[in-house]
Amino acid sequence: xxxxPSTAGAMTLAASIAMLMGIAGCVTKNPQQIFRHEIRRHQDxxxxxPKIPCHPAAGxxxxxxxxxxxxNYWGRRVSPVALETRFSSLPSGLHPYFTQAAGLAGEMxxxxxxxxxxxxxxxxxxxxxxxxxxxxxxxxxxxxSRQYVIVAGFDDVSQKVxxxxxxxxxxxxxxxxxLKKWSVQRFAALQICPPSAPTWTLSGAERLSRAGYYYAxxxxxxxxxxxxxxxVMEYAPAEALIGEGNAYRSLGDYEKAEExxxxxxxxxxxxxxxxxxxxxxxxxxxxxxxxxxxxxxxxVVLDPxxxxxxxxxGFVLYQQAQYKDAEQAFEKARSxxxxxxLDVREAIAVHLVRNHLKSGQRHLACQVLADLMRExxxxxxxxxxxxxxSE
Numbered sequence: 001x002x003x004x005p006s007t008a009g010a011m012t013l014a015a016s017i018a019m020l021m022g023i024a025g026c027v028t029k030n031p032q033q034i035f036r037h038e039i040r041r042h043q044d045x046x047x048x049x050p051k052i053p054c055h056p057a058a059g060x061x062x063x064x065x066x067x068x069x070x071x072n073y074w075g076r077r078v079s080p081v082a083l084e085t086r087f088s089s090l091p092s093g094l095h096p097y098f099t100q101a102a103g104l105a106g107e108m109x110x111x112x113x114x115x116x117x118x119x120x121x122x123x124x125x126x127x128x129x130x131x132x133x134x135x136x137x138x139x140x141x142x143x144x145s146r147q148y149v150i151v152a153g154f155d156d157v158s159q160k161v162x163x164x165x166x167x168x169x170x171x172x173x174x175x176x177x178x179l180k181k182w183s184v185q186r187f188a189a190l191q192i193c194p195p196s197a198p199t200w201t202l203s204g205a206e207r208l209s210r211a212g213y214y215y216a217x218x219x220x221x222x223x224x225x226x227x228x229x230x231x232v233m234e235y236a237p238a239e240a241l242i243g244e245g246n247a248y249r250s251l252g253d254y255e256k257a258e259e260x261x262x263x264x265x266x267x268x269x270x271x272x273x274x275x276x277x278x279x280x281x282x283x284x285x286x287x288x289x290x291x292x293x294x295x296x297x298x299x300v301v302l303d304p305x306x307x308x309x310x311x312x313x314g315f316v317l318y319q320q321a322q323y324k325d326a327e328q329a330f331e332k333a334r335s336x337x338x339x340x341x342l343d344v345r346e347a348i349a350v351h352l353v354r355n356h357l358k359s360g361q362r363h364l365a366c367q368v369l370a371d372l373m374r375e376x377x378x379x380x381x382x383x384x385x386x387x388x389x390s391e
Contacts, residue, residue, distance in 0.1 A: 030169035035162045039155050047127040048153035048162060049073075055080050057166025059148075065166050066133050066148040067101050070192050073131060076108045097148075098190050101133070106216055111195040113209040116187045119179065123154050125191055128199045131164075133190040136181035146185070195222075204235020211243055220250040238268035245277060257281055272302030276312045283316040292316045307337035311348050318351065323359035330355060342376060353385060362388075 029037065039046035053072045058065035058080030064087075068080040087100050102112035117125075122132055131150045138145035152170065153162030159175040195210055202210065211226035224247035230240035245260030258281055264274035279295035282288050296313040303309050314329030330352040337345045349372045356365035366388050373379055373389075381389060 031167075031172050032162070032169045035153055035155070035160070035170075035172055038158060039153070042155075042157050045157050046153070046155040047123070049126060049129055049131050052131055052150060052152050052164055054164050054168060054170060055166065056168075059084055061135070061146045061148055062166040063097055063148045066150050066164070067104075069150050069164055070131055070133060071105070071108065071110070074108075074110055074193065076110070078108075098188070101190060101192070105192045106213060109194075109217070110192050111210055111213040112190060112192045113206050114188065114190045115203070115205055117189040118187065119175070122151060122189060123156075124200050125198075126151055126154055128197070130191055130193045130197055133192070134182055135185040135188055136178070137184040138181060140184055202229075204230050204233040204240075207233065208236060208240055208243070211240075211247075215243065215247060215250075220247045223247045224251070238264045238271045238274060241267060242271070242273050242277060245281075249277075249281060254281065254285060270302060272299040272306065272309060275299040275302065276306070276309050279316055280312045283312075283319045286319065289316075289320050293320070305336060307333040307340060307344065307348060309333075310336060311351060314355065315351055318355050318358070321358070323355055326355050327352070327359065346372060346376070346379065350382070353388075 036048055036050075039048060051073065053069045055065040055068050055072075058068070064080040064083040068078055068083055071078050083104075086104075098112075098114045102114060105112035117132070122134075125132055131152050133148060133150055136147050136149055137143070147165065149166075149171075150164040151161055152164050154160070155162075160172050161175065161178050163171045163173060163178075165171050195213055198206070207226045207230040211223045211230065214220070214223035214226060224244060227240050227244040227247055231237060231244060241260050241264035245257045245264065248254070248257035248260060258278065261274055261278035261281065264271065265278065268274070275295045276299035279292045279299060282292040282295070293313075293316050296309070296316045299306070299309040300313055310329045310333035314326045314333060317323075317326035317329060330348060333348045334345070334352065337348055349368055353365045353368050353372075356362070356368065365385075369381065369385055369388050373381075
């Protein structure tokens with residue numbers, strides 16, 4: 001019988017190849033490992049935020065992969081697919097991407113602030129452990145090349161940034177190349193984080209943005225602090241004063257709210273919101289009715305497309321038993337609120353129902369309430385409307 005050939009040599013060769021491949025695998029590092037290795041000896045001039053999930057690119061421009069990565073980093077459980085499904089139902093162009101992202105962040109108890117940032121400001125935020133989302137684009141009109149990334153690190157020594165961009169382990173880019181692509185989008189940046197996360201001195205824009213976040217969350221005292229600080233910094237003084245007035249009103253300090261609204265009007269007589277909010281406040285308190293009407297009409301003149309201005313005008317007239325004129329104002333408010341959130345449309349409809357009841361037009365009140373119930377079957381009507389539901 002022919003002896004079987006020895007396999008010792010083959011086994012030795014296979015083992016050698018396996019060993020070499022193993023060694024090669026050990027020394028081959030991915031971009032994230034390379035970046036972290038490079039900055040470890042000069043961390044005072046660099047930063048890296050670990051544990052940001054690297055989702056595969058999701059969406060035409062990785063918009064959902066980037067957003068999911070930031071939200072996941074802050075402990076919010078959401079997938080790129082879930083984000084794409086949620087926002088794909090919105091009419092195209094109705095809500096800009098950063099607006100969508102900021103709105104979702106607020107729902108998840110995170111503060112979002114969009115701004116145009118210089119590179120130094122971006123690095124300060126990354127150094128503080130806050131990942132920054134930025135859009136990159138090759139050329140101005142080359143929209144197909146736009147890509148959303150997360151800036152998760154920087155290195156001033158090698159002049160590089162580390163980006164989470166939909167690839168498995170991220171990408172390292174030179175400052176120059178990164179800035180060239182970022183500049184096409186005018187250095188737009190979106191930071192999403194808990195409101196207590198910033199360790200840097202907030203800008204006036206950030207103060208105003210965070211105040212809005214606190215107000216939306218019902219934390220009126222914290223909102224007031226940020227609004228007042230924005231006023232001191234003289235950033236958008238009319239807007240900050242209006243926010244200050246809103247916070248005081250929500251806290252029940254109506255005198256200070258009125259003072260803030262009057263200061264807002266003085267700071268910018270062309271801002272209709274100051275007139276609008278002061279008119280509503282006066283009407284709520286049955287104070288200076290003639291002034292309230294004049295203020296509400298001025299708000300409509302300054303912002304004729306605003307449902308809020310017409311709703312306030314209607315409310316002021318309703319308070320003075322001018323039901324016919326109030327009805328016209330409320331109807332104009334309804335027509336201008338069609339693209340606004342449901343809660344805005346509901347508030348206007350409630351005002352109109354009450355006005356119809358006061359003017360003796362119960363059948364019209366029933367129609368408006370029926371429309372409201374069709375639009376939102378889960379709507380909980382106020383007790384005063386219970387009798388209308390059975391008619």
